[in-house]
Amino acid sequence: MISTTAQEATITTAQETTSQQPDSQPAGPAGKVVLVTGASSGIGEAIARRLADEGCHVVLAARRSERIAAIADEIRSRGRSAQGRQLDVTDRVDVQAAVDAVADEHGRLDVLVNNAGVMPLSRLDALLTEQWDRMIDVNVRGLLHGIAAALPHFQAQGSGHFVTIASIGAHQVSPTAAVYCATKYAAWAITEGLRLESGPGVRVTTVTPGVVESELASTITDPGAQEAMRTYRAEAIHADAIARAVSFALAQPADVDVNELVVRPVRQR
Ligand SMILES: NC(=O)c1ccc[n+]([C@@H]2O[C@H](COP(=O)([O-])OP(=O)(O)OC[C@H]3O[C@@H](n4cnc5c(N)ncnc54)[C@H](OP(=O)(O)O)[C@@H]3O)[C@@H](O)[C@H]2O)c1
DSSP states (O other), X not given: OOOHHHHHHHHHHHHHOOXXXXXXXXXXXXXXXXXXXXXXXXXXXXXXXXXXXXXXXXXXXXXXXXXXXXXXXXXXXXXXXXXXXXXXXXXXXXXXXXXXXXXXXXXXXXXXXXOOOOOOOOOGGGOOHHHHHHHIIXXXXXXXXXXXXXXXXXXXXXXXXXXXXXXXXXXXXXXXOHHHHHHHHHHHHHHHHHHHHOOTTEEEEEEEEOSBSSSGGGGOOOHHHHHHHHHHGGGOBOTHHXXXXXXXXXXXXXXXXXXXXXXXXXXXX
C-alpha cells in the first residue's frame, strides 16, 4: 500500500491543477482515495481494478466479503493499493461508518462511486412486489445513503467527486423494466440535483451504461424477463468500457466537471 504521506502529496498536486493553466495536463486520477460500492463483480470490480492500476487507493465495498477480499488481494499482489470492506448500501448506518472509516484512515475521501445496483426485471402484473422494494432500496436508497455519508466530508474538504452509475434505463423505459427504470430515472434526478446544489469544488458525474457484461441479470426470476434478457445481453460490452469513462471524468482538471457520459455497445440502438 502507498503511504498516507505520499498519497496526500500526490492528491494535493492533482487538485491544484486546473484548466486555467494553459500548459497544464489533466490532473489524472493517481493518488485519489476512492470508495466503490458494488465492487464484488461487474462494473464496480472493473472500476476498482482500473483506478487502482492508475494509481488510486481503492476501497472495494459490497456484501460478498470473500469476493471483495480476493479482488483486493489480487490488486495488491500487483503492487497496487486496495482494501476491501463488507457493506450493505441499504443500511444507512453501515454506509456512514464505511465512508467515515475511509476518511479517518486516509485523511480524506476524494471519490465516491455509487455503483451498487440490482435488476430483478418482471412485468408489473407479475406483482413481484418484494423485488420492486429491493430495487428501490438498493438503487435509490443506497445511492442516497452514499450521498448523505460523503457530502459532509466533501463540503469540509472543499472538494470531492460523486460518480453515479445510472443506466440507459434512466432515459428510456421498456417492458419488464418499469421499476428498474424508475430507480434509474431517480438516480439520474438525484445526481443532477446534487450537481446543482453542490458548492464549488464538488464534482458530480453520472455514467450511463448500455448493456455491459456482468452478473446483473442473475437476480431475474421471472421467466419472460429472463428470456428477453438473453437476447438483449448478447451484444454486451466489457465492463472496463465503463471503468474507462469513470477514469476519464476523474482525470480532468479540478475546474472541469464531466456531468454525464453515455456508454453503450455500438450495435445497441
Ligand atoms: N450491466 C449492465 O448492462 C448495466 C447497464 C446499465 C447500468 N448498470 C448498472 O451498473 C451497476 C453495477 O451493476 P453490474 O452490471 O456490474 O452488475 P453486477 O455484476 O450484478 O454487480 C452489482 C454489484 O452491486 C452489489 N450490490 C447489490 N446489492 C448490494 C447491497 N445491498 N449493498 C452493497 N452492494 C450491493 C453486488 O455485490 P454483492 O452482491 O456482493 O453485495 C455487485 O457487486 C448497477 O447500478 C447497474 O444498475 C449495469
